[in-house]
Amino acid sequence: MQTAAKGEQGLLRGVWTFYRDGFRNMVLGRTLWKIIFLKLLIMFAVLKVFFFPNFLQENFHNDRERAEHVLENLLRR
């Protein structure tokens, strides 16, 4: 049991140091991560929040109301 637990800890430590060293040793990767974070920030914290609300989620309380609204739209001709 103890050996298995130690083995598990060793594996976790190995995985942790693998990722840590990988990120630390990045050169070009740092720039790319900055771009990724900036892009995700713009997309999720600005565009999604202020410009792309989910219309049906924002304007209706439950699925019954949403279905009713869509059905009404389908029948307006």
Next chain:
Amino acid sequence: MLEQLDLSMVNWARAQFALTAMYHWIFVPLTLGLSFLLAFYETLYYKTGNEEWKRLTRFWMTLFGINFAIGVATGIILEFEFGTNWSNYSWMVGDIFGAPLAIEGIFAFFIEATFFAVMFFGWDRVSKKFHLVSTWMVAIGSNLSALWILVANGWMQFPTGMVFNPDSARFEMQDIAAVIFSPVAISKFTHATSSGFLTASLFVITVSSWFLLRKRHVGMAKKSIMVAAVFGLVAGAFVGFTGDEAAYANARLQPMKLAAFEGLYDGEQGAGLVAMGVLNRDKRPGDDRDPFLFEVRVPGLLSLLANREAGSFVPGINDLLYGNATHGIVGVEEKMARGKIALARLADYKAAGKSGDQAAAGAALAEFDRHREFMGFGYLQRAEDAVPSVGSVFYSFHLMVILAAAMLLICLLFLYFTYKDTVAEQKWLLKLGLSGFWLAMIAGQAGWIVAEMGRQPWAIQDLLPVTVARTALDTGTVQATFFMFLLLFTTLLIAEVRIMLKQIKIGPEEK
């Protein structure tokens, strides 16, 4: 009332979606194809132990990483647009798309968090075998994650394996296998991924040609070209085969699209394929004008491609619009009448449900079910509204085919001179090679124009036109976000090109 809404909102929303999808498709094909090229290069390193293969694998992996980082999550914006601009559509397809897109998200996350990390961080940290397996897993996983979005797109072109629920206003999944293995989904996936392989092969050829013209990294460039030309040639042949399958599926399931991309107005027995031509801009469905100012046809080939029989009948736009009793084709005018009945009975069903009249509701539903496959046609004002923009689809299709042939030729020439071991001396070929990647990009975009503009006016083929799929927003809101995306994507593209060019100039690591 829909007719009171500003129709230009739809066009801005469509333009925004097209802009997002087209920018997204700049990054995706490189990811799909380069991932496999990395796997091939690394396999050669693993098999031969030659460090040169490792060096070139790492170089192309850096470029792959740049493209991946800049392109990642650009597709998520499409989902933002669904919820905001296309809420009716979004609600109606939620049950169909929810599962595939969730699988894609989970799949992509696990692949990226594990195998991507090993691929980039794992050189000299894990065994050569495990590293190679990780690179292959990235290639397979990236391509499989594209499956789900393409299945969703295929379903929009050929909605199958579902039933419309008139209470929830949703298309509900009945048979997931029918959705995944529909002929359109399969041809979408195979055609799109193989075109990505061809694009990436030409990217490698273009960059390597640049190195050879400058007499830099000659050994690496020649090795890179050797594998890319073989992969490009095989992928290109597969693009042709899957494109043929896609056209065959169009003939059966989206005949209007096929007629539009061939500029075929009047159906023909033994119809010829237009090899090249100039459309008559004044031509309208139903009139007597010649559709072409100039055309070169290959006799019988369109019939062969569409029906696998050279003398068979291929319906034209007029047959599909106004019907053709001889060939058993129901025209759009008749479908519109049945679509209007479907919508009227749907309204009756709803009203009967509200008043609690179960018998009337049952009768209305039974009548709705008889006509529901034509539901979307009930929204059309004129039969001619069912015709996509023939010019856009025709020219895009022919451009795509011509460029695909040119790309295959480029791969073949590079392979031939690589086999002769004289590729570095063929200046003319290297200059031609510089254009390869750009040709592939244009062909890819043209292909998507054919696929998406060719299915207009439908958001969901025959069931939901784009004018009904949208949200009732004002035009200004969509215009504003259109330009925001234009700015964001252009900035990202400039960033990618600059970083990519810088890395290419730096070249691979020194020995």
